[in-house]
Amino acid sequence: MTEEMTHPLSKYLRSAMMPHIWCSGCGNGVILNCFVQAIDELQTDLDKLVVVSGIGCIGRTAGYTNTNSFHTTHGRPIAFGTGVKLANPELEVVVISGDGDLFAIGGNHFIHAARRNTGIKVLCANNFNYGMTGGQQGPTTPLEALTTTTPYGNIEHPFNLVHLAAASGATYVARWTTLHVRRLTQSIKRMLQKEGFCFIEVVSPCPEIFGRYNKMRTGLEMMEWFRRSSVVENFSDPSKAEITPERIVVGEFVNIEKVSYERLLHEKIAQINEKSVGW
Amino acid sequence: MAKQRTLLTGLHFMNGDVACAEGAIAAGCRFFAGYPITPATEIAEHLSERMPELGGIYIQMEDEIASMAAVIGASYSGLKAMTATSGPGFSLMQENIGLAVMTEAPCVVVDVMRGGPSTGQPTLPGQQDVMQAKWGSHGDYEIIALVPSSVQEMFDLTIEAFNLSETYRVPTMLLTDEIVAHMWEKVVIPSSEKIRLVNRKKPNIAPEKYMPFMPDDDLVPPMACFGDGFSFHATGLTHDEQGYPQTQSSEVQHRLVSRLCDKIRKNADRIVRVEGVMVEDADVVVVAYGIVARAALSAIRKAREKGIKAGLLRLITLWPFPEKHVAKIAKQAKRIIVPEMNCGQLVREVERSAKETPVVFLSKLGEDPHTPMEILEAIRRSG
Numbered sequence: 001m002t003e004e005m006t007h008p009l010s011k012y013l014r015s016a017m018m019p020h021i022w023c024s025g026c027g028n029g030v031i032l033n034c035f036v037q038a039i040d041e042l043q044t045d046l047d048k049l050v051v052v053s054g055i056g057c058i059g060r061t062a063g064y065t066n067t068n069s070f071h072t073t074h075g076r077p078i079a080f081g082t083g084v085k086l087a088n089p090e091l092e093v094v095v096i097s098g099d100g101d102l103f104a105i106g107g108n109h110f111i112h113a114a115r116r117n118t119g120i121k122v123l124c125a126n127n128f129n130y131g132m133t134g135g136q137q138g139p140t141t142p143l144e145a146l147t148t149t150t151p152y153g154n155i156e157h158p159f160n161l162v163h164l165a166a167a168s169g170a171t172y173v174a175r176w177t178t179l180h181v182r183r184l185t186q187s188i189k190r191m192l193q194k195e196g197f198c199f200i201e202v203v204s205p206c207p208e209i210f211g212r213y214n215k216m217r218t219g220l221e222m223m224e225w226f227r228r229s230s231v232v233e234n235f236s237d238p239s240k241a242e243i244t245p246e247r248i249v250v251g252e253f254v255n256i257e258k259v260s261y262e263r264l265l266h267e268k269i270a271q272i273n274e275k276s277v278g279w
Numbered sequence: 280m281a282k283q284r285t286l287l288t289g290l291h292f293m294n295g296d297v298a299c300a301e302g303a304i305a306a307g308c309r310f311f312a313g314y315p316i317t318p319a320t321e322i323a324e325h326l327s328e329r330m331p332e333l334g335g336i337y338i339q340m341e342d343e344i345a346s347m348a349a350v351i352g353a354s355y356s357g358l359k360a361m362t363a364t365s366g367p368g369f370s371l372m373q374e375n376i377g378l379a380v381m382t383e384a385p386c387v388v389v390d391v392m393r394g395g396p397s398t399g400q401p402t403l404p405g406q407q408d409v410m411q412a413k414w415g416s417h418g419d420y421e422i423i424a425l426v427p428s429s430v431q432e433m434f435d436l437t438i439e440a441f442n443l444s445e446t447y448r449v450p451t452m453l454l455t456d457e458i459v460a461h462m463w464e465k466v467v468i469p470s471s472e473k474i475r476l477v478n479r480k481k482p483n484i485a486p487e488k489y490m491p492f493m494p495d496d497d498l499v500p501p502m503a504c505f506g507d508g509f510s511f512h513a514t515g516l517t518h519d520e521q522g523y524p525q526t527q528s529s530e531v532q533h534r535l536v537s538r539l540c541d542k543i544r545k546n547a548d549r550i551v552r553v554e555g556v557m558v559e560d561a562d563v564v565v566v567a568y569g570i571v572a573r574a575a576l577s578a579i580r581k582a583r584e585k586g587i588k589a590g591l592l593r594l595i596t597l598w599p600f601p602e603k604h605v606a607k608i609a610k611q612a613k614r615i616i617v618p619e620m621n622c623g624q625l626v627r628e629v630e631r632s633a634k635e636t637p638v639v640f641l642s643k644l645g646e647d648p649h650t651p652m653e654i655l656e657a658i659r660r661s662g
Contacts, residue, residue, distance in 0.1 A: 014512070017523060047508045052352075063512050063524060068505040070355065071514035071524075072348065073378050079345035083352025083360070086336045087310055088506050091356065109348075112341040269331045 012036035012046075014066045021060055025211075025219025027178035027204030028058050031125055034181055035096065036065065038188035049092045050084055052077040054101035057132045058125040058204075061096040075106030078113045081120045089262040092192065093119070099126040099140040103159055107139070114168035117196040119260040123188065124199065126161060127206035135209035142243065146213040161201045163238040166254045171196035173238060173254035177203040177226040180250060187252065196260045203248060285333075288470045295433040295460040296321035296363075299389055299453065300329065302437030303361050305474055308387070309335035310353035310360040312346040314368060317401040318457040319391040322363040343368035347375035347388070354384040355513070357504035359441055363389035366408055367398060369415070376450050377416030380539060382513045383448035383492070383500065385479055387440045390452060391460045394645065403646050404457035406569055406620040412452050413598050419536055421543035423550060424452040424598040426568040430464035436595070442477040443550060447542055448499050454597060456620070458570040458648065486510065492535075493520040498542035543599055552595040553604045557583065561590030563658050564612040566605060566629050568594040571618050571648050578654035589658050597625065605632035612636060614661040618649045637661075 013036070022028045039049065046067045053062035055074035062069035068091075072080045081093040095102075102110050102124050113120055129147050130136040137147040137154050140161065144153040165173045172194050176184040184202060191198040205211065205222030216222045226248060233241075234251040241249040286305050293301070300322045303311070311326045313319075323339065330337040336353070340346040346362045353360040364372065369390045379386055392408045394400030412424045423443050425436045437453055444451035482489050482501040491511040494500045500520075503509035516524040517532045525531035543550065556576060558564055563582070567575040572593040582589035592608055594601055605628075609615060615633055617626040618641035626640045641657055643649050 014523075016521070046510060048506060050505045060524075063514060067510055069512045070352075070382075071512070071516065072351075073374050073515055076344065076348040076375065076378075079340065079348035080352040082338070082340070082345070083310065083312060083349030083354075084356045084505060085352075086338060086349075087353035087356035087358045087360070091506055108341050109345050112345070265336070269334055272331050273334070 009033070009036045009040060012039065012066050013064055017064050020064060022057060023208040025205060025207040025222070026057065027127065027202070027206070028061070028125055030178040030181060031058065031096070031123065031202050031204060032061055032064060034185040035123065035188055037185045038192060042189055042192055044092065044192065048090055049094065050081070052081045052084070052093060052095045054097040054106060055132070056098035056101045056130070058096060058098045059101065075101050075104070076109065077101070078106060078109040078120060078122065082113060082118050085118055085120055086262055086265065089119070089266065093121065094192070095120055095122045097124060099124060099128070099161070100130045100138040103139045103161065103164070111164070111168040114165060114170045114197045114199070116261040117169055117171065117258055119195055119197065119262055121191050121198045122200070124161065124201050125204045126201050127204045127210055129206060129210040131206050131209050135213065142245070147210070158243070160238070160242045162241050162253050165199040166238045169197065170199045170254060171256050171258045172198035174252045175201040175203065175241065175250050177230055177248060177250060178205060179223055179226045179230065190255070195263070196258050203243065286471045287468050289468060291466045291468060292463060293430065293466055294321065294463045295427070295430045295455060296391070297325050298430045298433035298466050299363070299437045299455070299460070300325040301468065302434040303387070303441070304329055304333060305434070305468070305471065306359065306438040306441035307476055307478070308359045308361050308441060309333065310350065310358040311336070311362065312338050312340050312349035312353070312360070313362050313364065314340055314343050314346050316365045316368045318393055318460050319363045319365050319389065321460070322389060343371040344375060347372040347379070350386045351375060351379050351382065351384045354386045355505055357506070359385070359445070361387040361389065363391065365391050365393045365401070366395045369408055369411065373411070373415040376422070377418060377420065378515045379450040380416065380420040380422065381515050383502070384450070385444040385448050386450050387437070387444055388450055388452045389437070390454050392454060392456045400645065402457065404570065404620060404648065405644070406456060406571070407624070409454060409597055409621070410624045412454055419540060421540045422450050422452060422598055423447065423543065423596070424454050425595060426454050426597050427459055428569055428572045428593065429459065430462055431466050433459060434466050434468065438474060442475065445477045445479045446499070447546065448479065448502060449543060454569070456569050482509065490520045491522045492518060494538060494542070498538050498545065547599040550596060550599060551601045551604070553601050554593040554595060555608070556591040556593070558590035558592055558608050558611070560588055561608070561611065562588040562613045563616060563661055564590045564592055564608045565616045565618065565654060565658070566592045566594065567618055568597060568625070571620060574649050574651045575618060575654050577651035578658060581651060581655050582658045587658060600628045600632070602628070602632040605629055606634070609633035609636040614639060616641060616654065616657050616661065618643065618654055620644065620648055
């Protein structure tokens with residue numbers, strides 16, 4: 001009899017949900033691994049942690065993490081998370097979702113949550129396309145990339161997500177690829193210790209679909225692209241950090257202090273009630 | 280003297296939107312998320328002032344989609360939560376109303392109906408969203424909808440809406456209209472200990488044994504909230520009693536969707552409220568709701584003065600539809616008249632329930648609801 005081996009982080013996963021739905025070579029497992037590694041190192045109180053996801057491949061993450069979790073409608077995890085966080089500011093709300101969910105259908109919620117500076121932590125898997133529905137063009141698809149809906153090459157300019165997040169008011173903005181597991185884990189830890197709205201983009205391989213159409217058929221080939229093109233430039237100008245085939249600027253772009261919406265709200269409530277006593 | 284931090288009591292003169300907002304506060308609502316829209320904006324304005332006084336949360340979201348999502352999030356964090364809107368915003372909320380149905384999030388949605396479709400007539404009344412309230416989100420489901428006819432009922436039925444949503448874990452709608460919402464009337468607010476409040480059932484088992492969607496005998500599962508120490512998953516996907524997705528099982532789909540419908544349908548007798556006025560011996564019964572019911576009441580009184588046996592069945596609950604009550608009056612009445620401020624919506628439900636009894640529909644669109652004389656004329660013609 002051999003002794004049964006369990007992964008030291010498996011307690012953070014709902015084993016009844018396994019096996020997961022992700023393809024081989026997909027980066028979502030790496031992102032989930034880095035996330036649970038980060039909460040393990042921080043000894044995050046799981047009773048106070050709420051993981052919220054939208055729709056898409058990475059959207060299943062909420063179900064896989066063994067904590068309070070909610071799988072919303074497409075594009076709405078940040079709006080849902082806003083209600084959770086304001087109703088109970090003691091909860092740590094982490095949104096883990098994809099580029100299509102957060103920046104196409106859910107783009108409005110992203111920019112407004114960042115503007116308000118609600119203390120929601122957003123971890124975005126950017127795989128450059130809609131994987132779950134079979135590989136359609138999305139808001140981050142690179143120019144000229146082939147997808148099932150851009151068979152002649154994409155003519156839409158993609159969002160530069162870190163620039164968008166910084167311009168919208170996020171207090172912490174970083175980008176990594178799934179190749180940068182240690183840096184990503186450290187970055188998630190830093191994000192979880194901040195008060196306001198935070199955003200980490202994780203450039204993630206989708207070899208089964210995006211890669212297949214764009215001459216990177218295996219996870220290894222996609223990771224090779226990340227290795228070849230990534231340059232770490234901490235606190236560089238996010239407006240100059242567009243992702244191109246030749247260059248993926250990674251690192252921390254923003255790390256500032258700003259009072260969160262919920263703190264201002266509860267201070268205001270206290271102020272109103274204090275003042276009113278004198279009436 | 281400390282500023283009014285508690286609930287209002289006593290006699291007040293206020294408009295319907297404010298009465299609704301005060302009803303929400305009296306019901307224990309401590310979270311409001313909304314987006315400005317005529318003719319519901321006064322609810323948001325009033326709550327933006329009142330919520331902070333009570334330690335509650337008011338937030339203006341970026342749109343109605345976000346408002347509804349935030350309401351569900353707050354409900355799952357344990358607060359009684361509400362949004363308020365009108366037709367265009369109600370349309371935007373529909374997908375997340377389906378999410379609230381599927382995840383059984385108690386919440387209240389106020390729709391102050393104006394003229395549609397599309398932007399329509401923002402400052403004029405309508406009753407054009409009554410079918411959208413029932414069928415607006417995709418899939419099969421049941422919700423509860425209440426219709427106030429007065430400013431007093433804007434207060435009373437908002438409380439009732441919260442109580443029903445907490446009892447059945449279902450989004451409950453207050454379907455009102457521009458006239459009732461903007462009308463000023465006397466409102467009597469009882470002291471808080473005289474107001475009956477219902478709070479959702481909490482699980483009383485060990486967290487590791489908790490199954491978030493395992494119903495009790497009343498078909499409603501006890502609800503843990505985030506932070507309660509129960510660590511559960513909820514999803515808009517078809518899910519089993521554990522809350523885990525089951526997207527390939529026809530058995531789970533059948534079990535879940537049937538229960539979501541049955542928890543309302545099988546409790547319809549407990550939920551449904553109507554008011555009958557002189558219906559016992561009536562040859563002609565007017566079935567009406569909202570502001571139109573007030574003109575109908577005047578009409579049947581005038582008809583009685585003229586010796587016509589007329590009665591009014593005022594629907595307070597629209598959904599689940601009071602089919603038994605309509606069927607009962609249909610046995611006695613020779614004719615039923617349904618005045619609505621639309622092109623014929625709830626009249627179809629009345630026809631379905633009335634079976635053989637002839638049903639006359641009176642349509643009205645635009646500024647004025649039916650006058651008592653118009654309804655009286657219809658009673659006369661059918662008498």
